[in-house]
Amino acid sequence: MPDRPATPTKWTLDKDLDKLTFVEDATEHVSRRLIAPGFALIFLGIAMLFAGIYVLDRPGATLIIAAVALAGYMALNIGAKDVANTVGAAVGARAIPMAQALVMAAFFEILGATVASGPVIKTISSNIVDPSQIPNSSTLAWLMMAALMAAALWINVATWMNAPVSTTHAIVGAVVGAGVAAVGVEPIHWRVLLEISASWMITPILGGAIAAGFLYFIKSFIIYRDDKIAAAKYWIPILIGVMAGTFAAYLLLQTAPEGSMSGPTILAAGIACGIVAWLVARPLVARQSIGCDNKNSSLRTLFRLPLIGSAALLCFAHGANDVANAIGPLAAIVRVAETHVVTARYEAPFWVILIGGCGLSVGILLFGPRLIRLVGEQITKLNPMRGYCVALSAASTVIVASWFGFPVSSTHIAVGAVFGVGFFREWYTRNSARRMAYMRMKADEWDIEAEERNPDEISRRRLVRRSHFMTIIAAWVVTVPAAATLAAVIYWAMVALFV
Numbered sequence: 001m002p003d004r005p006a007t008p009t010k011w012t013l014d015k016d017l018d019k020l021t022f023v024e025d026a027t028e029h030v031s032r033r034l035i036a037p038g039f040a041l042i043f044l045g046i047a048m049l050f051a052g053i054y055v056l057d058r059p060g061a062t063l064i065i066a067a068v069a070l071a072g073y074m075a076l077n078i079g080a081k082d083v084a085n086t087v088g089a090a091v092g093a094r095a096i097p098m099a100q101a102l103v104m105a106a107f108f109e110i111l112g113a114t115v116a117s118g119p120v121i122k123t124i125s126s127n128i129v130d131p132s133q134i135p136n137s138s139t140l141a142w143l144m145m146a147a148l149m150a151a152a153l154w155i156n157v158a159t160w161m162n163a164p165v166s167t168t169h170a171i172v173g174a175v176v177g178a179g180v181a182a183v184g185v186e187p188i189h190w191r192v193l194l195e196i197s198a199s200w201m202i203t204p205i206l207g208g209a210i211a212a213g214f215l216y217f218i219k220s221f222i223i224y225r226d227d228k229i230a231a232a233k234y235w236i237p238i239l240i241g242v243m244a245g246t247f248a249a250y251l252l253l254q255t256a257p258e259g260s261m262s263g264p265t266i267l268a269a270g271i272a273c274g275i276v277a278w279l280v281a282r283p284l285v286a287r288q289s290i291g292c293d294n295k296n297s298s299l300r301t302l303f304r305l306p307l308i309g310s311a312a313l314l315c316f317a318h319g320a321n322d323v324a325n326a327i328g329p330l331a332a333i334v335r336v337a338e339t340h341v342v343t344a345r346y347e348a349p350f351w352v353i354l355i356g357g358c359g360l361s362v363g364i365l366l367f368g369p370r371l372i373r374l375v376g377e378q379i380t381k382l383n384p385m386r387g388y389c390v391a392l393s394a395a396s397t398v399i400v401a402s403w404f405g406f407p408v409s410s411t412h413i414a415v416g417a418v419f420g421v422g423f424f425r426e427w428y429t430r431n432s433a434r435r436m437a438y439m440r441m442k443a444d445e446w447d448i449e450a451e452e453r454n455p456d457e458i459s460r461r462r463l464v465r466r467s468h469f470m471t472i473i474a475a476w477v478v479t480v481p482a483a484a485t486l487a488a489v490i491y492w493a494m495v496a497l498f499v
Contacts, residue, residue, distance in 0.1 A: 036366040036367055039362070039366055040076055040362065040363075040366055040367075043072065043076070043358075043359070043362045044069050044072045044073060044076075047068055047069070047072040047355050047358070047359070048065050048068055048069055048072075050068075050351070050355065051064060051065050051068040051351070051355065052065055054349070054351055055334075055337075055338070058337075058338050059337065059338055059340070060141075060336075060337025060338060060340075061337075063141060063145075063333065063337045064333060064334055064337050064338075066145070067141075067144070067145055067148065067329075067330050067333040067334070067337075068330065068352075068355060070145060070148040070149055070152065070330075071148055071326045071327060071329070071330040071352075071355065071356065071359070072326075072355060072359045073148075073152045074148050074151060074152040074155070074171075074325065074326040074359070075323070075326040075327075075355070075356050075357075075358075075359025075360050075362075075363060076359050076360075076362060076363035076366070076367070077152050077155040077156050077167070077363060078155065078167045078322055078323075078325055078326060078359075078360055078363060079109065079359065079360040079361060079362065079363025079364040079365075079367070080363040080364070080366070080367030081155055081158065081165070081167060081363075082167060082318060082322060082360075082410055087101040087102070087104070087105050087311050087314075087315065090307055090308060090311040090387055090391065094384075095303075095304040095307045095308060095311075095384045095387060096304075096307075096308055096311070101311070102364055102365055103365075104308075104311070104312055104315065105311075105315045105361075105364050106360075106361035106362075106364050106365055107315075107361070108312050108313075108315035108316045108319065109315050109316075109318060109319035109323075109357060109360040109361050109364065110319065110354075110357040110358060110360070110361050111316055111319065111357075112315065112316035112317060112318065112319025112320035112321075112323070112357075113319040113320065113323035113327075113353055113354075113356055113357030113360060114319075114350070114353055114354060114357050115251070115254060115255060115316075115320070116250075116251070116254040116255070116316075116319075116320035116402060117319070117320050117321070117323045117324055117327070117348075117353060117356075117402075118254075118347075118348070119402065119403070119404070119405035120320070120321050120323075120324035120328070120402055120405055120406070120407050121323075121324040121327055121328045121331055121348045121353075122328075122347075122405065123192070123196075123324070123328070123405045123406070123407055124171065124172075124175065124324045124325065124327075124328025124329065124407055125144075125324075125328040125329065125331045125332040125348070126332065127189060127192050127405075128172065128175045128176060128179070128188065128189055128192060128193060128196075129143070129175060129176075129179040129183070129187050129188060129189070130187040130188070130189055131342045132342070133183060133186060133187035134182070134183055134187060134342050135183070136342070137336035137337070137339075137340045137341065137342055138499070139182050139183065140332060140333075140336050140342055141332075141333050141336050141337060142182070142491060142494050142495060142498075142499065143175075143178045143179055143181075143182045143183075143491060144175070144178070144329035144330070144332050144333050145329075145333065145494060146174070146178040146181075146487050146488075146490040146491035146494055147171065147174035147175045147177075147178045147179075147329050147487050148171075148174070148326070148329045148330070149487075149490050150170075150174040150177065150178070150483055150486040150487035150489075150490050151167070151170040151171040151173075151174040151325070151483055151487070153486065154170050154174075154479065154482055154483045154486060155167055155170050158475065158479075165475045165476065165478075165479045166200075166409035166412055166476055166479055167322055167325045167409075168200075168321075168322065168325055168407050168408060168409040168410075169200070169409060169476060169479040169480050169483070170325070170479055170480075170483045171325040171326075171328070171329070171407075171483070172193070172196060172407060172480070173479060173480035173481065173482070173483035173484040173487070174483040174484060174486070174487035175329065175487070176188060176193065176480075176484050176487075177483065177484025177485060177486070177487035177488040177491075178487040178488060178490070178491045180484075180488060181487070181488035181491040181492055182491055195406070196406060196407060199401060199406045199408050200408065200409055200412055203397050203401060203408045203409070203412055203413050203416070204409075204412040204413055204415065204416025204417075205416060206397055206413075206416075207393050207394050207397045207412075207413040207414070207416040207417040207420065208393075208416040208417055208419055208420025208421075208423070209420060210392075210393035210396060210397065210417070210420075211389045211390050211392075211393035211394075211417035211418075211420040211421050211424075212389075212420045212421060212423070212424035214388070214389035214392060214393060215385070215386060215389045215421055215424055215425075216424065216428070218235075218385050218388075218389065219428065219432075221235055222235055222236075222299065222385075223296065223299065223385070227294060228294050228295070228296070228298070228299055229289050229292050229294055229298060229299075229302075232285070232289065232299055232302045232303075233282075233285055233286055233289050233302075236281065236285050236302055236303065236305075236306060237278050237281035237282045237285055238278060239306055239388075240277055240278065240281040240305070240306050240309065241274040241275060241277045241278030241281065242274060243277075243306065243309060243310060243313065243392060244273055244274055244276075244277030244309075245270040245271055245272075245273050245274020245275075245277065246270065246274070246396070247313055247316075247399075248269060248270045248273035248274070249266050249267060249269065249270030249273075250399050250403065252266045252269055252270070253266060253403065254320075254403070281305075284305065285302060285305070288301060288302055288305070289302060296383075299384075299385060300383050300384045300385070301384075303383075303384035303385050303388055304384050306388050306392075307384045307387050307388040307391065310388050310391035310392040310395060311387075311391045313391070313392070313395040313399075314391045314392075314394050314395035314398070314410075314414070316395075317394075317395045317398035317399045317402065317410075318398060318410045319357060319360060320398075320399070320402045321398050321401065321402040321407065321408060321410060322360070322407075322410055323353065323356040323357055323360060324407055325407065326356045326359060326360075327348055327352055327353055327355075327356035328348075328407075330348070330352055330355075330356070331347070331348035331349075331352055334348075334349065334352060335347075386421045386425075389417070389421055390414065390417040390418050390421055391417075393413075393417040393420070394410065394413045394414040394417045397413045397417075398410055398413055409476075412476070
């Protein structure tokens with residue numbers, strides 16, 4: 001009788017263990033994605049407890065604590081989205097790793113928010129809607145609550161879609177929309193709104209022009225020189241000194257008690273700080289240049305220090321300007337909830353500013369990397385020299401706007417600077433006699449054929465990706481009406497449910 005065939009072995013235990021492993025991997029993947037939202041909720045809880053310490057025994061405590069939660073949510077979204085504008089250039093140029101960039105951004109955002117945010121907070125809290133035409137404090141409080149919620153929701157959706165929209169556009173549009181829904185069109189300060197809108201159009205162009213100017217200077221005096229390293233050793237410390245001196249003068253303007261320091265005194269202090277920074281930078285740059293070849297790759301190494309410094313300066317400027325997008329409405333809510341009086345100006349208490357600055361930083365650390373690559377890498381290729389031009393240009397423009405109290409869009413300015421650098425490179429590649437002479441000299445030196453300017457090839461190899469340009473412009477145009485409409489709907493819903 002023939003032997004029966006052996007029964008195939010079925011490795012049930014191994015298959016079940018494999019299934020369990022797949023389930024564990026899937027669970028770990030899902031839980032990893034929930035870590036950041038979980039920490040964000042913890043931050044909001046801490047912010048509410050922190051606010052409760054100050055307001056629990058005061059009138060309107062419940063409303064203030066609820067508003068703190070909304071302002072913290074708004075600040076988280078601003079940090080998550082706008083970190084691309086502050087350190088995107090430095091990360092895109094590979095001058096600083098992502099983790100270090102996020103920590104640096106978090107620190108300087110808090111510093112800027114707590115030191116120099118006052119003028120912009122006043123604009124957001126009391127200069128868009130005329131407080132004297134608002135019938136009572138309750139209307140103003142619900143108006144600002146609706147504006148905070150609408151702006152935060154819109155920014156949250158935009159960040160999820162990787163769209164670099166403007167947080168400033170969102171909050172200004174939301175305040176206008178909620179204001180119209182609450183009291184009509186008359187109390188809106190249309191002249192102030194026109195000035196803000198004009199700054200939105202002017203500042204990205206200005207940022208792009210300044211960035212292109214810096215890049216032209218660097219190309220003319222450093223990159224296309226026979227001895228690049230010697231030129232860099234001479235000019236980089238000067239650039240660092242100018243940057244440090246300008247920042248020091250701005251800090252004194254913002255922090256010195258009114259009338260305590262005259263204009264010439266502040267200018268002299270800024271010059272002194274610039275000279276000290278120049279003296280310190282000279283040996284540092286000289287030490288970095290030891291062993292460097294006369295190549296552009298060596299310049300990238302020498303420009304890492306000023307690029308990191310300019311990125312830190314931009315983080316400070318962003319904290320000083322954009323924290324108002326979260327804290328401006330909250331400042332108005334805190335004051336009217338405590339006093340039940342509608343006034344023309346609202347000063348933000350320090351604890352309110354601190355919550356906003358910490359919210360920006362927590363948003364940066366938890367959600368920041370999502371948009372960095374779009375601004376830092378995908379619009380145009382950045383190296384440390386170009387990244388330095390972008391960061392310094394954007395920081396300078398935002399600082400000047402913050403000084404005048406304009407809630408400008410750091411997104412506009414940073415992206416405008418990136419596009420300015422990219423479009424300038426296209427123009428310079430086509431038209432620079434200095435560049436062509438330098439390339440011919442190098443061709444003769446290396447005994448190779450010189451670069452031929454082929455118009456068709458240059459047109460095909462554009463240095464700026466136009467598709468991103470149109471996408472970003474479309475996001476900017478949509479933000480104000482979308483945030484305004486959403487704020488009006490939320491205000492009507494709040495009034496129907498709670499008033």
